[in-house]
Amino acid sequence: MEEVIVTVLSEVRCHLGEGPAYDVASDTAWWFDILERRLFEARLGKGEAQVHPLPVMASALAYVDDARQLIVAEDGLHVRRVADGHLALHVPIEADNAASRSNDARVHPSGTLWTSTMGRKAQTGAGAIYALHGGVLSRLFGNITIPNAICFSPDGGTGYFSDTHENVLHSVPLDPATGLPVGAPSALYRHHGEGGLDGAVTDAEGLIWCARWGAGCVDAYTPAGERVRTVRVPAKQTSCPVFVGADFGRMLVTSAYEDMDEAARAADPQHGRTFLLDLSARGRPEPRIKLGAI
Template sequence: MEVEVVHGHQCELGEGPVWDSKNNAICWVDILNGEIHEYSPRKKKHKMYPVKKMVGCIALCDDNNFILASTSGIGFLDRENGKIEYVDNPESHLPENRFNDGKCDPAGRLWVGSMSLSEASNTGSVYLFENNQSTLKIEKTTISNGMAWSADHKTFYFIDTPTQTVVGYDFEIVTGAIGNKRVILETEEKEGYPDGMTIDSEGMLWIAHWGGWQVTRWNPNTGELLKRIKLPVAKITSCTFGGKDLKDLYITSAKVDLTDEQKKKQPLAGSLFVIKNCGYQGISANEFIK
């Protein structure tokens, strides 16, 4: 598989790619620099929205704007003028925490996880956001990361990175209730830490490996590793499908905390990569329903 660099911009901590099918654009964040990036492969046009706060994730809204979670809370960004309106912050009392990965569920609600700036154990949580308010769903996480939902909407998959596992929860789409937590698959530390995640049209999970130089594909029903894609940088953060028919695999990466020597060996660290016509197909990103 040929790995290409999408655009010359390199993030300190690139994360959370999402394909905007309405505008044929790939969107992602640079958490530490507080930026949202958008690139149109067809128009070869790059746009950056300054959040000016650490921004953990974005999702698409049904009105064509973004919902985001930053150190100022959860809010909406107007893509026309760049203005942000924050509406809730469930961790306003925890200034040492920040939001990390998040995605919308099939019912159009945002799920977002938090973590300690120092990565202290069991200090993060996962929230469900709807109707301008957040509800606590999972407690005592460390580094909340990948999220995905099965095609039948009955299973919620979740990664808390240091556990080296993907867990599954029974998911009730109407209420957003989760239960019956169990380990779906386990990764080995030598392969890097499981970070962001997406799901393909066959129901298989794709996992980015922080420190592992790779993205992997897994069967969540058996826990079997199906495929391994090597990349030219170590800190792989997340992945998603995009492009025409959702057959291109987009992959984010980071260069944070690399030494000068490591940067010389990884000149592409922080880049957004793509594997065109990767042989698999994704599913459309769930939008936030306002």
């Protein structure tokens, strides 16, 4: 396992840290503690960090413009004003299903959002992946237990996602202009061994960087499904990465202490913290979401 320079971005422990995002214009990183209903905001250059309480469990965000974000939450997609945190429900998702909540999400280069749901108790096959394109929400894939690793090739022609329960990373051909599938998903990589395939992001070269929950690392895969790097993270339950910084040369990685008893937390002293890794890799800016009429 490869060792790199790691710093702690936030000492605050997340019950279930997830959904990191980065806005290069303001040099600000964002991430969530899903179970504790918290949104974290950290201005990287200034060392400032604050925690925003939320009225709902939320798991991911994307920028609409400088003044607005879209928040992926347990009851649907909310528009959030950056200035004061005001939330307005934009599109409900599975509002009639109290057993589900949101999970992984990411924006395609076209501005289309892929987002997902799962059972609150990770019920088998209870999750799904949706797309918000042109203001219309559509269901792409169902029968997923823990949807994760949603990310896209730099040219927008391929989408990726995993079911952490099955430990399979899938690829699917996309229309680069819309971010919508033009073919069926296929298995790109089947993981065997320690940990599960969790959140992911692609770099500027098209490598897929996937956090491995339960194994304290982030793996890099080629678009052909070959694992080429494994980088250590100092918390066992690593959950999701995103590239940050003006040159996108560092990686922010979230972690969690969900389902860890006292002995497990003692054996994993950095559990739940949020980290910055110095990598010999370069990311790229996350696209802004196109909402359509609002």
